[in-house]
Amino acid sequence: xxxxxxxxxxxxxxxxxxxxxxxxxxxxxxxxxxxxxxxxxxxxxxxxxxxxxxxxxxxxxxxxxxxxxxxxxxxxxxxxxxxxxxxxxxxxxxxxxxxxxxxxxxxxxxxxxxxxxxxxxxxxxxxxxxxxxxxxxxxxxxxxxxxxxxxxxxxxxxxxxxxxxxxxxxxxxxxxxxxxxxxxxxxxxxxxxxxxxxxxxxxxxxxxxxxxxxxxxxxxxxxxxxxxxxxxxxxxxxxxxxxxxxxxxxxxxxxxxxxxxxxxxxxxxxxxxxxxxxxx
Amino acid sequence: xxxxxxxxxxxxxxxxxxxxxxxxxxxxxxxxxxxxxxxxxxxxxxxxxxxxxxxxxxxxxxxxxxxxxxxxxxxxxxxxxxxxxxxxxxxxxxxxxxxxxxxxxxxxxxxxxxxxxxxxxxxxxxxxxxxxxxxxxxxxxxxxxxxxxxxxxxxxxxxxxxxxxxxxxxxxxxxx
Numbered sequence: 001x002x003x004x005x006x007x008x009x010x011x012x013x014x015x016x017x018x019x020x021x022x023x024x025x026x027x028x029x030x031x032x033x034x035x036x037x038x039x040x041x042x043x044x045x046x047x048x049x050x051x052x053x054x055x056x057x058x059x060x061x062x063x064x065x066x067x068x069x070x071x072x073x074x075x076x077x078x079x080x081x082x083x084x085x086x087x088x089x090x091x092x093x094x095x096x097x098x099x100x101x102x103x104x105x106x107x108x109x110x111x112x113x114x115x116x117x118x119x120x121x122x123x124x125x126x127x128x129x130x131x132x133x134x135x136x137x138x139x140x141x142x143x144x145x146x147x148x149x150x151x152x153x154x155x156x157x158x159x160x161x162x163x164x165x166x167x168x169x170x171x172x173x174x175x176x177x178x179x180x181x182x183x184x185x186x187x188x189x190x191x192x193x194x195x196x197x198x199x200x201x202x203x204x205x206x207x208x209x210x211x212x213x214x215x216x217x218x219x220x221x222x223x224x225x226x227x228x229x230x231x232x233x234x235x236x237x238x239x240x241x242x243x244x245x246x247x248x249x250x251x252x253x254x255x256x257x258x259x260x261x262x263x264x265x266x267x268x269x270x271x272x273x274x275x276x277x278x279x280x
Numbered sequence: 281x282x283x284x285x286x287x288x289x290x291x292x293x294x295x296x297x298x299x300x301x302x303x304x305x306x307x308x309x310x311x312x313x314x315x316x317x318x319x320x321x322x323x324x325x326x327x328x329x330x331x332x333x334x335x336x337x338x339x340x341x342x343x344x345x346x347x348x349x350x351x352x353x354x355x356x357x358x359x360x361x362x363x364x365x366x367x368x369x370x371x372x373x374x375x376x377x378x379x380x381x382x383x384x385x386x387x388x389x390x391x392x393x394x395x396x397x398x399x400x401x402x403x404x405x406x407x408x409x410x411x412x413x414x415x416x417x418x419x420x421x422x423x424x425x426x427x428x429x430x431x432x433x434x435x436x437x438x439x440x441x442x443x444x445x446x447x448x449x450x451x452x453x454x455x456x
Contacts, residue, residue, distance in 0.1 A: 043300065043442060047404050050440065054407035063409040064355035067345050067428075105354055107345040107428050117315065119427045148360045148382075148405065180453065181360045181383035183405040239404055240383060240453050241442065272406035 002079070002136035004280050006087030009140070012278050013096025016142040017072060018104035020276035021064045024055050028187075028248075028273045031211040035185055035245040044243030051238075051271060066272045069106040070144030072097045072126040075208065079135035090128055093140075098122045109147065129201070138280040141208060149186075152178035152268040155200055160262045167192060167264050168227060174266050175231050175247070180240035183270035186247045187211065188231065191265040194255035199263035206251035207269045213251070220252045227252075238271075284438065287338055291377045294399055297443050299450040303401070304438040309338040309380065310421065313359055315429040317367045319422075324370060331422030332431060335375030341382075343428035344418075345408070353418040353434070355408030358382040361400070365389050372396040380441055384453035393445050400445035402452065414439040 032055070036048035058065045074093050084092070101108060101123040110124060111117040154174050158166050171190060179186050191202025214221040227250040237243025248271070257263060285293065287307030297303075310332055312320065323330055341361050345354025361381030368379060369392035377398050382405040385393075393400060403411065417435035424430050444452045 043302070046302065046440075046442075050404045050407045050410055054410040057413065058355075058409040061409060063348075063351075063412055064345050065409055066406045067343060067355040067357050067408040068359065069345065069355075105346045105348045107343065107354070109343075109428065119429075121427065146406075151360065151363075181362060183382065239402065241402065241444075242452075270406055 001081050001083050003083050003085050004138055005085050006089065006092040008280060009084070009089065009092040009138070010096040010099065012140055012280060013074065013093050013142065014100035014103065016140060016276045016278055017097055017100030017106065017144070020142045020144050020274045021069045021104060021106050022058050022062055023276075024058075024065060024272065025210075025275060027210040027212055029055050031248045032185070032271060035248055038244045039238070041243055043241050044238045044245070047238040047241065064104070064106055065274065066146060067107055068109065068146035068148065069101065069123070070146050070274070071110055071150070072101075072123060073143040073145045073204070074126050074128045075141040075143065076128065076130045077133050077139040078130060079137045080132050081136035082138050093128050094124045094126055097126045098124050139277065140280070141275060141277045143208065143275045146270055146272070149182035149268045149270040152182035153200070153203070153266055154178060155196070155263065155265045157196065158262040158264050160260070162262065164223070168230065170264055171227055171266060172230055172234065176234055176236060179246070179268050180236050182268045183272065184236055184240060184247065185238055185245045185271050187269040187273050188227070188247050188250045189267035189269060190227070190250060190252045191267070192252060192254045192262070193257040194263060195257065195261070196263055198255060199265035200267065202253040202255055203265040203267040206253045207267055207273070208275060209251045211249045215252050217254070220254060224250045224252050291336055294377065294397055294447060297399060297446055299443050299446050299452045299455065301443045303441050303443070305401075305441055306437045306439070307435070309340045309434050309436055311342045311344070311432040311434065312339045313341050313343050313429050314363055315426045316423055316431050317364055317371070321367050321370060324374065332433075334371060337376050338378045338380065339371065339376055340380040340434065344432065345428075347418070351412075353412050353415045356412050356415060357405050357408035358403040361385055368392060372398050384451070385445060390445055390449055390451060394447055394449050397447045399443055399447070401441040402444040403439070403441050411439065
């Protein structure tokens with residue numbers, strides 16, 4: 001058994017929140033640069049120039065990439081042989097989020113209640129997901145998730161007979177009607193299978209995959225490419241103003257499901273795909 | 281067409297500007313997003329004085345990051361405009377001449393823009409650090425209690441926008 005202090009978790013989460021909001025992961029910035037080469041229209045090119053320039057400005061100035069520094073989504077993979085000392089792990093994560101958002105001058109975007117809507121002033125509570133895994137390490141991923149792209153995410157309980165064509169139609173329609181509002185070029189996370197509650201989780205976990213990675217399942221790896229091609233034929237384009245690049249990647253994650261069901265969840269991710277990982 | 285215009289010049293030029301025109305905009309604009317719109321609606325409907333003059337004003341759908349010490353403002357890009365669609369005809373009726381945000385507008389807003397001869401301008405989302413550099417001055421003018429959703433007066437210089445909807449009912453999102 002290995003001990004990890006709550007204080008260490010607070011410090012790590014705080015640092016991850018700041019870094020995630022300022023430094024775009026290399027796979028995302030490289031994909032943006034490559035994608036820009038596929039555009040010819042001046043409006044689309046202008047948007048790509050702004051996006052690429054913004055990444056440099058944020059990196060050099062320490063300013064947040066986007067004012068929507070998100071609701072802090074925290075993914076914990078807790079080794080079953082880890083013992084947390086000096087406090088509760090969830091409290092430690094929230095304290096880390098509070099400290100990071102304060103120290104990093106990041107926007108506080110969380111309200112206390114869906115209807116009362118008073119800003120909590122601390123960007124807490126965070127949304128924390130825990131998973132128990134073998135081993136004695138603790139992996140922490142911070143995904144600052146913007147409201148615009150989260151609002152564009154969606155779920156449909158399709159009938160099994162609708163098959164792949166049904167799934168494809170749902171994804172393309174969702175990109176055209178909702179993805180257009182969520183700062184394309186997108187990363188589209190698709191969760192297929194599981195249940196009403198687990199399909200969205202699959203789709204969100206799909207966003208944690210690096211751009212350029214493909215599904216471990218050959219069948220779905222091909223389907224990822226098929227969806228990406230179809231999405232990029234919609235002419236939604238960067239910021240919805242038209243162009244060849246509507247999405248940079250489609251990631252599909254699947255799970256077994258009920259004989260009557262075929263849940264399909266789509267997590268839309270804006271071009272500012274911020275995520276940062278630490279392993280303790 | 282590419283233009284560099286002050287907010288006053290923009291307002292004078294509204295009839296000439298077309299979907300897809302790119303503008304570097306300079307002058308005064310006011311931030312207002314969901315919560316500020318709700319407060320403005322309540323004041324307008326109860327005939328109370330407004331904390332800012334909406335006549336010939338430009339609203340920017342934005343809730344900025346806090347300014348770091350020595351900085352004017354934090355990251356400050358646009359938010360999704362469609363969330364403000366239901367209240368946009370009301371603020372246009374009070375004299376707002378342009379709104380700035382991201383993403384498409386409803387049919388009702390496109391019609392209201394024709395009726396009130398106003399523009400919808402699109403700024404690039406997710407480039408808030410770049411846009412912060414275009415803001416020269418920033419002060420709170422109303423609803424400070426809303427935090428990032430307060431109304432801020434911004435003095436901008438060469439802030440890049442694209443005309444998304446013009447006064448003839450054209451829409452960049454459907455006519456690409």
